Amino acid sequence: MSLTLEQKKTVVAEVNAVAGTAQAAIAAEYAGLTVAQMTDLRVRARKAGVFVKVVKNTLARRALEGTTFECLQPKLTGPLLLMFSQEDPGAGARVVRDFVKENQKLVPVAIAFAGALRGPEDLQALATLPTLDEARSQLLGVLKAPSGKLVRTLAEPAGQFVRVLAAWRDKQQAA
Numbered sequence: 161m162s163l164t165l166e167q168k169k170t171v172v173a174e175v176n177a178v179a180g181t182a183q184a185a186i187a188a189e190y191a192g193l194t195v196a197q198m199t200d201l202r203v204r205a206r207k208a209g210v211f212v213k214v215v216k217n218t219l220a221r222r223a224l225e226g227t228t229f230e231c232l233q234p235k236l237t238g239p240l241l242l243m244f245s246q247e248d249p250g251a252g253a254r255v256v257r258d259f260v261k262e263n264q265k266l267v268p269v270a271i272a273f274a275g276a277l278r279g280p281e282d283l284q285a286l287a288t289l290p291t292l293d294e295a296r297s298q299l300l301g302v303l304k305a306p307s308g309k310l311v312r313t314l315a316e317p318a319g320q321f322v323r324v325l326a327a328w329r330d331k332q333q334a335a
Contacts, residue, residue: 175223182244192265235270250289
């Protein structure tokens with residue numbers, strides 16, 4: 161069933177709105193996946209905050225115009241699904257990476273991140289990006305380390321003095 165002009169405009173507007181706020185996008189071939197597998201993929205993506213849409217390539221090209229994902233346009237050939245990571249740039253890559261472990265029929269074709277087109281080999285690199293909470297905790301750990309080391313350094317002479325006194329006391333009690 162073909163789409164009417166109004167339906168096509170709605171699809172283009174929807175994908176354009178999502179692409180305008182997304183942080184990363186993945187185009188993947190889905191040929192050979194069953195309906196149950198596609199449903200499983202959509203459920204996983206929804207839980208991770210990833211928007212998944214199967215769109216005709218001509219409509220996808222129009223929808224991506226004027227967004228940071230315009231670089232995907234040359235790779236939009238054949239039956240593809242588009243995944244847009246909304247809050248976490250690595251969320252879509254993690255969903256695809258985990259899904260591909262069980263279903264090799266989903267094949268990533270292109271990745272767009274920070275306005276640059278990347279190949280499917282960069283999927284693992286994007287999937288290993290820390291989430292916002294993980295990045296914050298890593299930053300706090302880095303900021304906290306020098307002050308903790310300073311406190312330990314300042315406390316060490318007093319600790320050594322106490323250990324020397326305790327050793328001397330034990331020696332006196334033994335004698």
